Structure formats: C-alpha cells, structure tokens
Amino acid sequence: MKNIVLYKKLSAELMTRLRQQAQVTCIDDLSADGLARLRDALPTAHGLLGASLRLDAGLLDLAPQLEAVSSVSVGIDNYDLDYLTRRGILLTNTPDVLTETTADTGFALILATARRVTELAAWVRAGQWRKSIGPAQFGSDVHGKTLGIVGMGRIGEALARRGHFGFGMPILYHSHSPKPEVEQRYAAGYRSLEALLEESDFVCLTVPLTAATEGLIGARELARMRPESILINISRGKVVDETALLEALQAGRLRGAGLDVFEREPLPADSPLLRLDNLVATPHIGSATHETREAMARCAVDNLLAALAGRRPANLVNPAALEVAQTTG
Numbered sequence: 001m002k003n004i005v006l007y008k009k010l011s012a013e014l015m016t017r018l019r020q021q022a023q024v025t026c027i028d029d030l031s032a033d034g035l036a037r038l039r040d041a042l043p044t045a046h047g048l049l050g051a052s053l054r055l056d057a058g059l060l061d062l063a064p065q066l067e068a069v070s071s072v073s074v075g076i077d078n079y080d081l082d083y084l085t086r087r088g089i090l091l092t093n094t095p096d097v098l099t100e101t102t103a104d105t106g107f108a109l110i111l112a113t114a115r116r117v118t119e120l121a122a123w124v125r126a127g128q129w130r131k132s133i134g135p136a137q138f139g140s141d142v143h144g145k146t147l148g149i150v151g152m153g154r155i156g157e158a159l160a161r162r163g164h165f166g167f168g169m170p171i172l173y174h175s176h177s178p179k180p181e182v183e184q185r186y187a188a189g190y191r192s193l194e195a196l197l198e199e200s201d202f203v204c205l206t207v208p209l210t211a212a213t214e215g216l217i218g219a220r221e222l223a224r225m226r227p228e229s230i231l232i233n234i235s236r237g238k239v240v241d242e243t244a245l246l247e248a249l250q251a252g253r254l255r256g257a258g259l260d261v262f263e264r265e266p267l268p269a270d271s272p273l274l275r276l277d278n279l280v281a282t283p284h285i286g287s288a289t290h291e292t293r294e295a296m297a298r299c300a301v302d303n304l305l306a307a308l309a310g311r312r313p314a315n316l317v318n319p320a321a322l323e324v325a326q327t328t329g
C-alpha cells in the first residue's frame, strides 16, 4: 500500500475512501509540533495532500519516494513547480469547484466596501445610530458602475457574469490576451492595465501569484485609479504593494479597498490597514464555504488517488512530470 500524508482535516467519508486504498498519516495542524511530525512522515510518503504550506525543496528532499502532491487549492504559488517537475512529482490542484464561491466573495467585498456594510454595522453596534442617517453614512452605487477585472480566468469570468447580468455593470478586463468569447458574452472591453485602472470604478484582482504578477499593483498603478474607485483583491496579497495601498487609502487617493488576501497571513492584529475605516479585510475566505471546501477536498482526494494508481489525474498542473516519472520510475 502507498503512504499518504495529510496536512489538512478531511471529512469522515473522504478519510474512509483514502484509508481503503492507502496507509494514511494525518498531521492535524501546521504548528511547530505538526511540522516536526510532517518531517518524520516524509521519508516514506508517496503522496501528500493539504494546503497553506510552502512545500520547498528543503521539505521535499526529505521525501525521496514522493510521487504526487495534491493541493487543496486552485493557487499553486506555494509550490516550486520546476523542482517538482524535475523530480517527476505530479502536482494537482482544485480548479472549477471553487470558481463561483470565490466570485461570490469578490462581490461580497464590492458590496461591503461600496455600501460600507462592515463599517456601518460596527457603527450601529457601537450605539451611534441615534437619529436618521445622513450623507455621512451614504455609500456609493454598485449597479451600473464600471467593473475592471484584472485576470480573465474562470474566477474573472464568474465576476464578469455577476457584474454584467446581476448589476448591469459595464465590464472591462485585462489579461495576457483578449478573449473574444468573454467580450461577446458580457459586452466586455479589453484594456491595457493602465487604461483599466483609469476607467474602472471597481478594480478586482483575480490573477495568480507568479514572478510576473508579484507587486503588479504598486504606487504608480494606484495613482492611475480614480479617487472614487475601490480596489478588490481576491487573488494573492503579494500582487499588491500593501505599503503603497495603505498610503493611497490614508491620503484619500482611493475611496476604499476590500482585501481577502494579504502579504502576510494571518494579517497581524496591529496592521495599520486595520485602522482604516475605508478598508474591509476578510481572512482569506475566497472559497471558504462548507460546500465548496468539501468539494475541493473531494477533488483533491480524487486527484491523489488517480496519481498514485498510475492514472492521469484530472487536474494535473505539471504534465511534464509524467514523462520524467516514466523515464526515472
């Protein structure tokens, strides 16, 4: 039987499935103790399944028998893809099943920032609602405003659909190359990043974190945005220069920001970002619903079992690793 190491809790049903086909070691958390147990389990591991852990060469070198890593995420920025491929280790992820939920999170942030939902809910709780509200509590419209989407992958398209059909928003987008089918479906317009920043009321980031997108939105880009516009980030924290964003928000050069992801997670409680009324911060909840997390876990289990059984997993990120595995294995 193959050995699988889990560093993510799974439902009883999925655990039963895995245990029918493999020897399973569970690392319940990624505390110092948990990491020590992970290191102990790596030398005999054939498969790994989990999320939110940077699996670097230092760790992977402890796992000479490793055949597959199944990430319970769509993002793969925690992995050294070249290294995995060179070693013939298959990497899989969980796209599709989280698309709609993550786009919902994007819209939750759009609505929360524009209509000041969290700020005003805290104001009510603090006993400040003593008379009818006035302009000091007004927000700005979402419907009919221009939605600029940076990165037109699955999640970008799900946002475009919501914006176009649900809120009557003109849609602009920026991606590697124009996507005529998206333009047709949502009456969307392709723009350079600069033009998108200048023309959008909401700029929503959905790009994966890569060397090319790290720091994509810095002081120069923020300066191009309209003072009444709002930045939404549901991709990865490092896509935005947080210091530049803080300065822009403090100076009133942007109306607000809705961030689900941060340069450092968990976001430290003393982060100056949390002192801003015009910032809505959520704890990386993009895909975090019961239904979607279970679907992601199921997808990750399917991927891993397929890989360990010698079948091509449905969500293989590095197909080149298959060839390496065939020549070395």
Ligand code: DGY
Pocket: 051, 072, 073, 074, 075, 076, 098, 286, 287
């Ligand atoms: C993903 O799936 O990449 C989400 O951001 C959760 O990490």
